[in-house]
Amino acid sequence: MNSDNSLISDAKNTWCPGCGNFAIQHAVKSVIEELEKEGVQREEFVLVSGIGCHAKIVDYFNLNSFYSLHGRTIPVATGIKMANPDLKVICFAGDGDLYAEGLDHLIHAAKRNIDITVICHNNRVYGLTTGQYTPTSPYGFRGKSTPDGIHEPPLNIIEMLLGSGASFVARAYSKKIPHLRRIIREAIMHPGFAHIDVLQICATFFNMTRFYDEQTYESSEANVSQFDVACRTGQQWDYSDQGPIPLGIFYKTFRTPLPEKREEREIDRLKAVRTILQNYS
């Protein structure tokens, strides 16, 4: 039994001052505390991270965690959930991590509706590798690998997720913490694949605080189960440098999630092996 009851570990925090990751950590902590009060056991949570600034979050939580590889949160989380459907599995991914290196997994996770929660720390830059463009950086973004600016438009990840069959799609902003908290909670409680694209401030390499403060607004969630409404909300902002930027749950629907409940069975393995041999004789 761990004597220290804190949700936060004693690992040294190395995020830059002003980094939006603190807010995400804080929001997640509050949600877990809330859920604990409602009877969820702390050890039922498993946090999975990729590699990047965002990923350090798993070291900072005193919770079960799986610090995986760059781009690979989703297959790991999928395996954990399939092994034990009772665990609450949350991915902490970066935009380079999830939308570049591991994009294929995201599409397939949405398609198969695996019952995990994905939080993308979308700072629209590679933070840990000191400032290169990502799939959601705006057109013309000048980074260390693209000094003349990029000539490709950003990927509208919301549209992509809707097109891939995600059953829960949301956007939040690291400076609107109560809103972020509510969305994280709903995502965790959603039965099926839940994705939150969190616009996260990178204080060092891409500080969009003023733009986001001015342009983000909480959009209506009255028609949250209507796919065409979700698509229109998703299309309102294309990750360019022009707002306005809707926040909130854009889409939420019920579709039978993976893994389906496995019935508990007592099987004598040796007997099963013998039967198979018999069938092949």
Place this chain on the structure above:
Amino acid sequence: MTDFSVLIGGKAGDGISQAGQIIGSVFASMGYHVYQYTDYPSLIRGGHNFCIIRAADHPVTAFRSHVDVILAFDQQTVNFHSHRLVPDGEIIFDSNRAKAKGIGVSLASYVDRFQGLPIMGNTAMIGALSGYLGISWEVIEPVLTKKMTKKTEDNLKIARAAFDEILKKTSIDKTGENSRPFMSGNEWIGLGLLAGGLDAYVAYPMTPSSGVLHFLADVAKETDIIVYHPESEIAVILMAMGLAYAGKKTAIGTSGGGFCLMTEGLSFAGQAEIPVVIIVSQRTGPSTGLPTYTGQSDLLFVRHAGQGEFPRWIAAPATPSEAFRLSAMAVKIAWKFQIPAFILSDKSFSEGIFTGDINPGIPDNPVEVSPSFPYRRYEDAADGISPILAPPVHGEVIKVNSYTHDFRGITTEDPGMTVTMAMKRKKKNDALKDLIDNPENVCISGKKDATICIVCWGSVRGQVTEAANDLDVRIVSPLILEPFPIITFQNAMKGVTKLLVVEESANGQIDKILKEHGFFPDELLLRCDGRPSTVEELQEKIRRHI
């Protein structure tokens, strides 16, 4: 001594492989030892396919240059393979599609007589062969009934008519021994995994490894395992990491190209100390290579794959019973040492079909050390092995990490801890070495006191053993290639003055490992065309070098 071979050939789409398997099953049901080789190009329709089915009164894991009967569905089969026929052999051919000296059978006429489907021509061929060989209908009928679950009645009628109407030439009897299980190498591997306590199998299809996936998917319900085919090999190995972290004994399978994609995950398994069993079934490389042909050129790749240094276990079975034992052992080893454990197979073994004699036992579970609390996932120990727990454990935190980490699994860059963790992995390797260095894991065959020795590994051993049968050579074949069972191997090599290596590669692979351990081969007898050698071909080659 009975040693009888049938070659069956035709176009992809003729059902050659299925017909071959049924013929093999007929012999297996009569108590013969059977080996079937299937040769097919990477096409679904049209190309030339053939199988050689060999039945004998002793275990066989190779095929010979000559055959006793050829079953030809088309002219190509006659043209390509007639030279293999023994002097008193027979060609039974489809008289609608081929001309030959032998017995013509109009397959279509049997199919039409019972309004069957064109594919049922192969049923007629099986009937004809059985009639010709004088196998009793009581033997054929149950095998056909079991194997042909669709349109069974029609198939039986077609087979019976062809069986009755062909001239009986010989009379092959039951051996008096029990029917033997007849399964592909991939299936023997899958069965071993199950016996070892497998909970989950994840794979992306890739010849020649897919047979394991298909087999385990087929038996998943009756064995209560999870079988999943995700979007890529990268997903495969990382899903396996997730499954294993959450307590499921997991295996994955692929061939060279897919394994390339897995290497980052492999290194992760080494760093995070997460157990996984990996089946790598080799094809002819490099790159896509010859997808449906064999090779042994991935040994060094599998041995060295992944950045950084971490222990791994690699076993290469050559027989069904070895595949069963080693695959079961792989699960145990992976979980005891929390490392990647490999079964290194190849097309010849994976897709070869063999009768096997095993009495399936379940290997003992290695003693597990119980954890102390508060739990630390990477607690150090004399043998470097930490107690492993899966979440959820009430009041405890279980952290795994791809970064260099401390005992709790939290990232560190501390030089001292970096060394501690490197030594922890090294200690595990040493403990593993001690465990595997025993006579069970080095097979010695041939003339055990001969001074000329052939070293070989994996599927090739079957060919070498038979080829060297009448020769004055010793055959030494390690079953475990990493860590190398060096003391046992040294003992097996005592008195050897000339060392040959037989391997299916262009440059030699195992010779590099032998050199590391102070053994310098005199000759490498290599082959890299993707085709396994017949017993006679290899014998000829060995003769020239001794």
